[in-house]
Amino acid sequence: xxxxxxxxxxxxxxxxxxxxxxxxxxxxxxxxxxxxxxxxxxxxxxxxxxxxxxxxxxxxxxxxxxxxxxxxxxxxxxxxxxxxxxxxxxxxxxxxxxxxxxxxxxxxxxxxxxxxxxxxxxxxxxxxxxxxxxxxxxxxxxxxxxxxxxxxxxxxxxxxxxxxxxxxxxxxxxxxxxxxxxxxxxxxxxxxxxxxxxxxxxxxxxxxxxxxxxxxxxxxxxxxxxxxxxxxxxxxxxxxxxxxxxxxxxxxxxxxxxxxxxxxxxxxxxxxxxxxxxxxxxxxxxxxxxxxxxxxxxxxxxxxxxxxxxxxxxxxxxxxxxxxxxxxxxxxxxxxxxxxxxxxxxxxxxxxxxxxxxxxxxxxxxxxxxxxxxxxxxxxxxxxxxxxx
Amino acid sequence: xxxxxxxxxxxxxxxxxxxxxxxxxxxxxxxxxxxxxxxxxxxxxxxxxxxxxxxxxxxxxxxxxxxxxxxxxxxxxxxxxxxxxxxxxxxxxxxxxxxxxxxxxxxxxxxxxxxxxxxxxxxxxxxxxxxxxxxxxxxxxxxxxxxxxxxxxxxxxxxxxxxxxxxxxxxxxxxxxxxxxxxxxxxxxxxxxxxxxxxxxxxxxxxxxxxxxxxxxxxxxxxxxxxxxxxxxxxxxxxxxxxxxxxxxxxxxxxxxxxxxxxxxxxxxxxxxxxxxxxxxxxxxxxxxxxxxxxxxxxxxxxxxxxxxxxxxxxxxxxxxxxxxxxxxxxxxxxxxxxxxxxxxxxxxxxxxxxxxxxxxxxxxxxxxxxxxxxxxxxxxxxxxxxxx
Numbered sequence: 001x002x003x004x005x006x007x008x009x010x011x012x013x014x015x016x017x018x019x020x021x022x023x024x025x026x027x028x029x030x031x032x033x034x035x036x037x038x039x040x041x042x043x044x045x046x047x048x049x050x051x052x053x054x055x056x057x058x059x060x061x062x063x064x065x066x067x068x069x070x071x072x073x074x075x076x077x078x079x080x081x082x083x084x085x086x087x088x089x090x091x092x093x094x095x096x097x098x099x100x101x102x103x104x105x106x107x108x109x110x111x112x113x114x115x116x117x118x119x120x121x122x123x124x125x126x127x128x129x130x131x132x133x134x135x136x137x138x139x140x141x142x143x144x145x146x147x148x149x150x151x152x153x154x155x156x157x158x159x160x161x162x163x164x165x166x167x168x169x170x171x172x173x174x175x176x177x178x179x180x181x182x183x184x185x186x187x188x189x190x191x192x193x194x195x196x197x198x199x200x201x202x203x204x205x206x207x208x209x210x211x212x213x214x215x216x217x218x219x220x221x222x223x224x225x226x227x228x229x230x231x232x233x234x235x236x237x238x239x240x241x242x243x244x245x246x247x248x249x250x251x252x253x254x255x256x257x258x259x260x261x262x263x264x265x266x267x268x269x270x271x272x273x274x275x276x277x278x279x280x281x282x283x284x285x286x287x288x289x290x291x292x293x294x295x296x297x298x299x300x301x302x303x304x305x306x307x308x309x310x311x312x313x314x315x316x317x318x319x320x321x322x323x324x325x326x327x328x329x330x331x332x333x334x335x336x337x338x339x340x341x342x343x344x345x346x347x348x349x350x351x352x353x354x355x356x357x358x359x360x361x362x363x364x365x366x367x368x369x370x371x372x373x374x375x376x377x378x379x380x381x382x383x384x385x386x387x388x389x
Numbered sequence: 390x391x392x393x394x395x396x397x398x399x400x401x402x403x404x405x406x407x408x409x410x411x412x413x414x415x416x417x418x419x420x421x422x423x424x425x426x427x428x429x430x431x432x433x434x435x436x437x438x439x440x441x442x443x444x445x446x447x448x449x450x451x452x453x454x455x456x457x458x459x460x461x462x463x464x465x466x467x468x469x470x471x472x473x474x475x476x477x478x479x480x481x482x483x484x485x486x487x488x489x490x491x492x493x494x495x496x497x498x499x500x501x502x503x504x505x506x507x508x509x510x511x512x513x514x515x516x517x518x519x520x521x522x523x524x525x526x527x528x529x530x531x532x533x534x535x536x537x538x539x540x541x542x543x544x545x546x547x548x549x550x551x552x553x554x555x556x557x558x559x560x561x562x563x564x565x566x567x568x569x570x571x572x573x574x575x576x577x578x579x580x581x582x583x584x585x586x587x588x589x590x591x592x593x594x595x596x597x598x599x600x601x602x603x604x605x606x607x608x609x610x611x612x613x614x615x616x617x618x619x620x621x622x623x624x625x626x627x628x629x630x631x632x633x634x635x636x637x638x639x640x641x642x643x644x645x646x647x648x649x650x651x652x653x654x655x656x657x658x659x660x661x662x663x664x665x666x667x668x669x670x671x672x673x674x675x676x677x678x679x680x681x682x683x684x685x686x687x688x689x690x691x692x693x694x695x696x697x698x699x700x701x702x703x704x705x706x707x708x709x710x711x712x713x714x715x716x717x718x719x720x721x722x723x724x725x726x727x728x729x730x731x732x733x734x735x736x737x738x739x740x741x742x743x744x745x746x747x748x749x750x751x752x753x754x755x756x757x758x759x760x761x762x763x764x765x766x767x768x769x770x771x772x773x774x775x776x777x778x
Contacts, residue, residue: 001638002553002585004503004525010645015652019454037449045452046442053435060426063434063625065408099488099629099651106650110524114393131649135499136393164391196391236452238656240488249390256399260520261495262488263404266655267627 006115006135013131014352022346028377031346033128033174033321034368035233036296039289041280045236048275052268062271068258070097070243071270077277078229078243085213086206087220088227090245096254097265100240101204101230105132107244108165108200108226111257113138118163120197122150124353124361126174129167129202138164142355145176149184155191163197171214172205172320175353175363179214179319189221198247199225207234207286209319210294223247231273233321234289239269293321293367300366300374307382314364321367324350327360331389336362340384345377395504395524402520403741411735417766420735422517422563422710423757424622425685428678430669434625437664441657451660457647459486459632460659466666467618467632474602475595476609477616479634485643486654489629490593490619494521496633497554497589497615500646502527507552509586511539513742513750515563518556518591527553531744534565538573544580552586560603561594561709564742564752568603568708578610587636588614596623596675598708599683612636620662622710623678628658682710682756689755689763696771703753710756713739716749720778725751725770728777734769 015032022029053059069075075092082088098104105128113119115137121130123142130140141158144151150168158166170180170188180188192199201218206229219225230242246254258264297317304314304323314325327333337349350361369377404421411418442448458464464481471477487493494517502508504526510519512531519529530547533540539557547555559569559577569577581588590607595618608614619631635643647653686706693703693712703714716722726738739750758766 003642004501010649034454037453040449040452042445042448049438056431059431060429063429063627064426065423065626102652112393135649237454238452240655253392260399260524263491266629266658268658269655
């Protein structure tokens with residue numbers, strides 16, 4: 001097979017492989033980014049899916065080809081929420097519905113990155129996005145994530161290399177769980193507003209702050225940002241309903257590239273999502289989701305406290321789905337990954353998320369597993385660690 | 390905006406623009422590739438959409454992230470149909486579910502085309518696919534479509550330039566309506582089997598032959614083919630359920646590129662489609678679709694016979710959705726497009742489908758419009774043509 005040169009640049013993601021491994025009999029997984037499927041409102045989505053067929057003219061139009069930007073009432077709802085909850089001044093005209101965030105990253109890479117272009121990313125950063133961008137051959141520069149957000153000195157230095165894009169997750173970052181502090185948000189917005197580099201602000205976990213939003217998006221303070229969002233983490237990933245909010249000057253090119261790449265996103269899913277939002281109180285729904293994730297996070301934290309030795313450190317997340325763990329400096333977390341796998345527990349090694357270092361890190365997802373699995377899984381983790389180093 | 394160099398290569402498609410224009414008040418459209426929305430089985434799809442929620446465990450898994458290749462029972466059904474109806478010897482392992490054919494073309498371009506690579510296409514060829522491939526910067530070589538399929542002498546000559554891909558639609562081609570003859574299928578298969586060039590065989594209209602399949606796919610005679618299919622033309626385009634069948638040696642790279650570009654296709658739509666196929670007799674369903682398209686095609690042909698002057702020629706389709714029209718040599722069909730638009734009829738000029746020539750051609754879709762619109766639309770077309778040249 002004579003594949004294109006760009007395929008040589010794709011980095012391996014592990015993500016889908018780990019999803020496969022996680023499905024093996026008796027396996028417990030803390031490895032993936034899967035939300036808790038017990039929290040999906042199957043009845044509510046079923047009701048929404050029934051209602052979109054009630055009017056035959058509506059059903060026919062929904063099943064027909066649609067427009068490039070996607071379903072208008074859904075885009076209006078997202079725009080309204082952006083204005084009200086996030087202080088982001090956008091209209092539905094800036095919003096493109098896309099088959100999940102991953103396709104947003106592919107489109108953005110396609111639109112901006114030529115092989116060898118510089119691009120800034122969080123270090124550690126979200127592996128799925130790095131994989132998506134990697135197909136277009138950028139040179140990644142990693143910016144260290146401090147406890148309050150990106151190291152802005154490193155960011156300013158990296159901007160001197162004239163990068164096209166800066167990809168970052170300001171809320172409950174995957175994998176580190178870190179959220180930008182208010183000061184860091186302002187500082188990043190100021191830095192970006194005087195740069196030609198466009199920030200790709202991934203807000204996948206923005207609605208999953210246990211005490212509400214961690215802070216306003218950088219996009220609320222500067223226009224030089226593509227803001228991506230998704231219903232995957234809070235409503236359903238299988239429906240693949242994501243979106244991106246693009247600066248006005250990008251609108252025409254985005255039209256062209258979405259048309260060229262997919263014609264338009266799935267209109268059936270979008271209409272079902274739109275009806276779900278009409279028939280339910282999203283804020284009340286999100287409060288239930290956040291409460292349950294907070295509870296499960298607390299459960300895992302308590303168990304880790306009880307069973308793991310003091311030389312291992314981890315954070316206390318205030319949102320999202322992940323606990324970020326650090327073994328003592330110099331220890332190889334891949335050995336813990338291997339040892340845990342033998343005990344039928346899958347964890348996610350942190351190294352692949354990093355541009356530099358990260359050998360001693362591990363990401364644990366507390367969202368996917370049920371309570372009993374969390375209990376048993378932490379036992380397996382402790383047992384896998386015991387005597388390893 | 391500092392877009393990537395590849396964006397400079399994207400050709401304009403008109404398709405979505407024409408869909409927008411077609412929605413204007415009082416406009417009749419023969420321009421797009423939209424199926425007849427009156428033929429969508431809204432009740433059957435509603436029933437399928439209800440049934441996927443009946444078992445809560447099934448519903449939860451359906452709404453969760455899925456696997457890269459897509460929903461297994463649906464892939465099994467497609468594989469079984471390929472073996473039974475098309476003599477294509479594939480297993481579900483060769484099948485990747487994709488969000489519509491357009492995304493297949495984007496993936497294939499991404500996997501194979503480096504800027505400047507040669508690529509062979511039908512001339513005229515399907516514009517949406519040409520647009521999709523164009524983002525990756527190939528040099529297109531057009532192969533003239535004769536009445537019985539591609540000019541194989543031209544094809545053999547074009548293969549001397551060592552092209553990576555050959556994109557073609559052997560059944561009821563868009564836009565020309567031409568199907569390969571049995572001899573031409575064999576000949577193309579022989580030519581491809583001794584070439585390193587991979588054929589991309591687009592079977593979007595294969596199920597829409599009025600008297601059944603026009604012939605076996607080239608893929609049934611040689612393995613050196615990527616076969617793409619879709620439910621868009623016969624069940625629903627808004628659900629974006631397409632697929633591609635790849636040679637064994639492409640499987641790993643396709644896994645990587647699908648994951649990188651979208652994680653996986655919409656599992657909700659796929660499950661609804663799978664239930665629809667379980668609950669309905671697809672062959673009986675397709676017979677009704679074909680019969681109605683044949684009737685509407687006949688209606689438009691009769692009206693054209695009655696109202697248009699003899700110097701205009703057109704084909705008699707035996708499948709698909711399009712009548713392909715040729716004005717007298719040297720006449721510019723864009724003038725007829727403009728004149729018709731003033732009378733509130735949208736037709737599709739043939740020029741953009743061509744690598745060479747085609748100035749005098751026009752594509753008419755008889756599927757989208759209702760009977761009364763077809764009657765009124767042909768009147769407008771005749772009136773727009775009158776006195777124009």
